Amino acid sequence: MILCAGESLIDMVPDNGCFRPLAGGSVYNTAIALGRLGEPTAYLWPISRDPFGEVLLRPLAEAAVNTDLCPRTDRLTTLAIVTLVGGEARYSFYDEGSAGRMLRPEDLPALPQDVQAIFAGGISLVPDPCGAAIESLIERDGDRLPVMLDPNIRPFFIDDTDAYRARLSRLIAKADVVKLSGDDLEWLFPAMPPEDAARKVLAQGPRIVLQTGGAAGARAHWRGETVVAPAIRTTVADTIGAGDTFNAGVLASLRRQGILSKVGLASITKDQIATALGLGAKAAAITVSRPGANPPWAHEMSF
Structure with missing residues (x-):
C-alpha cells in the first residue's frame, strides 16, 4: 500500500x-489518482468535520483510498x-489555523505494516506545525520505506524562504525519488539550466x-x-492536477514492476x-x- 501524506483542500x-x-490539494490529488488506477492507497491528513470535509472524503471513498489514518477535527x-491564466492554474490560499495546517508531529500515528512507500509534498511542507509533522514522518519511517517527494513549490505561499529551503534540503536528502517541475527547478536554482539544476538535486542524495x-x-x-519521455499530445482543458496524476502513474508503475x-x-x-x-x-x-483535477480510472487506461 502506498501512503500519501499531505494537504487536502477545496479548490x-x-x-x-x-x-x-x-x-x-497536491498530495490529495495523487492519492485519488492512485486509487482510481486501482493501486492500494492510504491517505494521511486531518479532515475537518465541516461540510467541505465531507466533500473531501467522498472522492477518497469512491477511489477506495483508505482514510483510517486521517484524524477528524473541528478546524476548518x-x-x-x-x-x-492562459490555461495555467494560479492559487491564493486561505489556510491560517486550518484542519491540515495544525497537524503536529506528535499527532502522527504508527504506520500499518502493509505500507510499502510514502509519497509527500505540496504546500504541506511549508508552514508549521504541519511541515514539521511531514518532515518527522519521513525522518521516522524514511530509512525503511522508499519516499517520493514532490515539493510543488508555490513561492507566494512561503513566508520564510531560508527555513523552507533548509527543510527541502533535508527532505531531498532523505527521498528516493524527487519530482520537480521547470518552475520548481527555477526557484531552487535561479538562472541555471533545468538539466543542470536537476543534476544538482540528484547530487543531494535521491x-x-x-x-x-x-x-x-x-x-x-x-x-x-x-531517460526521456515525450508528452502525449492531447487537447488541453487546463493543467490542474496534471503533475499530481503524473506522480501517481510513476508510483503505480514502480509498484507493478x-x-x-x-x-x-x-x-x-x-x-x-x-x-x-x-x-x-x-495518466x-x-x-x-x-x-479540473480529474484523474483517469483504471478502465480509461490501456495497460
Whole structure:
C-alpha cells in the first residue's frame, strides 16, 4: 500500500463568473489518482468535520483510498481560490489555523505494516506545525520505506524562504525519488539550466530526480543516462492536477514492476524508469484533457 501524506483542500474554481468548490490539494490529488488506477492507497491528513470535509472524503471513498489514518477535527478546511491564466492554474490560499495546517508531529500515528512507500509534498511542507509533522514522518519511517517527494513549490505561499529551503534540503536528502517541475527547478536554482539544476538535486542524495516540463515531456536523472519521455499530445482543458496524476502513474508503475522498495530503486534499470515515465505521462494526458483535477480510472487506461 502506498501512503500519501499531505494537504487536502477545496479548490474554488472559476465557473461562469462564480466559483465552484472542488476537492483538491497536491498530495490529495495523487492519492485519488492512485486509487482510481486501482493501486492500494492510504491517505494521511486531518479532515475537518465541516461540510467541505465531507466533500473531501467522498472522492477518497469512491477511489477506495483508505482514510483510517486521517484524524477528524473541528478546524476548518483550507480553501484555495483558483484563477486560470492562459490555461495555467494560479492559487491564493486561505489556510491560517486550518484542519491540515495544525497537524503536529506528535499527532502522527504508527504506520500499518502493509505500507510499502510514502509519497509527500505540496504546500504541506511549508508552514508549521504541519511541515514539521511531514518532515518527522519521513525522518521516522524514511530509512525503511522508499519516499517520493514532490515539493510543488508555490513561492507566494512561503513566508520564510531560508527555513523552507533548509527543510527541502533535508527532505531531498532523505527521498528516493524527487519530482520537480521547470518552475520548481527555477526557484531552487535561479538562472541555471533545468538539466543542470536537476543534476544538482540528484547530487543531494535521491536515486532518481524526475524533471517535468508540460508539453516538453519528462526526464529522469539517475546514475545512468538521462531517460526521456515525450508528452502525449492531447487537447488541453487546463493543467490542474496534471503533475499530481503524473506522480501517481510513476508510483503505480514502480509498484507493478515490483521495484517500489529501497532495494528495487537501488537497482532500477533504464527500461524500468522509461516504463514508469510512460505511465505517468499517459495518466497526466488524460487529466489535462478535461477540466479540473480529474484523474483517469483504471478502465480509461490501456495497460
